[in-house]
Amino acid sequence: MTIAQDQGLVLKNYSGFYYVQDSDTQIIECRTRGKLKERILSGDRVIFTPLEDNKGILEQVLPRQNEMYRPRVANVSIVLIVIAYDRPLPSLTLLDRLLLLAQYSRLQPIIVLNKSDLPLNQAVKDILDYYPRAKFPLLKVSARYNQGTEELRNAINGEIAVLAGPSGVGKSSILNLLTNRETAPTQEVSNKIGRGRHTTRHVELYPLDNNGWLVDTPGFSVLDLPRMRREELPGLFRDFAAYAEECKFADCLHYKENECGVKNAVEKNEILNSRYENYLSMLAEVMENERCY
Ligand SMILES: Nc1nc2c(ncn2[C@@H]2O[C@H](COP(=O)(O)OP(=O)(O)O)[C@@H](O)[C@H]2O)c(=O)[nH]1
Ligand SMILES: [Mg+2]
Ligand SMILES: [Zn+2]
DSSP: OOOEEEEEEEEETTTEEEEEEEEOOEEEEEEEESSOOOOTTTTTTEEEHHHTTTEEEEEEOOOOOOOOOTTEEEOEEEEEEEEEESSSOOHHHHHHHHHHHHTTTOEEEEEEEOOOOOOOOOOHHHHHHHHHHHOOOOOOOOOTTBBSSSHHEEEEEEEEEEEEOOTTSSHHHHHHHHHTTOOOOOOOOOOOOOOSSSTOOOOOOOOOTTSEESSSSOSSOOOOOOOOOGGGGGGGOOHHHHHHHHHHTTTSSSSOOOSSSHHHHHHHTTTOHHHHHHHHHHHHHHHHHHTTT
């Protein structure tokens, strides 16, 4: 008799077992046959042989769509960049850097403006004005009053998403709300980014009720820019692309060049000034790193 195999998704690896969500959303406790050489990650899609009592044997890891390193997780396609109206005030520098890292890693960013129950301020106005216009998906959410969370669930739409953003903006609150359980500990505001007490835990995927998963560990806990040539940077600012067509030089860095469409757009307030300033400081950083080759 041949035993039917099933396909599933690895939610976590805990003391030698892999917890795999099967096609009926049951959790199957799997072990490997021992001959599987490759490392199995949370987020891996796998083939397993079901045994009795929701146990199984993991047979094969299916090809990965991608792999994130910190946290180590496979097949992530969305990064939720969480910022708060206030407490802490938004950092547009951090927002632009996270957008860059998302673009570089080919992850779909969704800007989540949490604590929308707090009063507006200039930084929030700038964000609300510019980023949707620049075609970045943005959702206003209040985790405290459970507002905007249904839209967020729908935006994740069956994909695996990581949360990113500074401490205190409400990442754990959002995770708890979307997964309907008291899982991640919430904490008061601190200035550290991603260096909490929980960074050494195993990565776990939490299923959402309408399909889709959230990773419990913040993505992009290291904010260093990847190594790249300076010519690569402008292309990672998708909102500059239409204006860059007006640049005199095809390889314009939008820096010291004359007749630059991007600089003109900044002058006309069509590109947010802080966004351009952040671009320039990232360009300087990329140039600085080039010397290390
Ligand atoms: N006013 C308000 N406070 C919130 C909201 N979401 C989270 N908080 C509070 O912000 C603090 C930090 O939340 P937490 O989820 O631990 O943030 P994390 O560090 O990003 O995981 C906690 O005191 C939360 O109660 C919200 O939508 N509105
Ligand atoms: Mg947290
Ligand atoms: Zn230019």
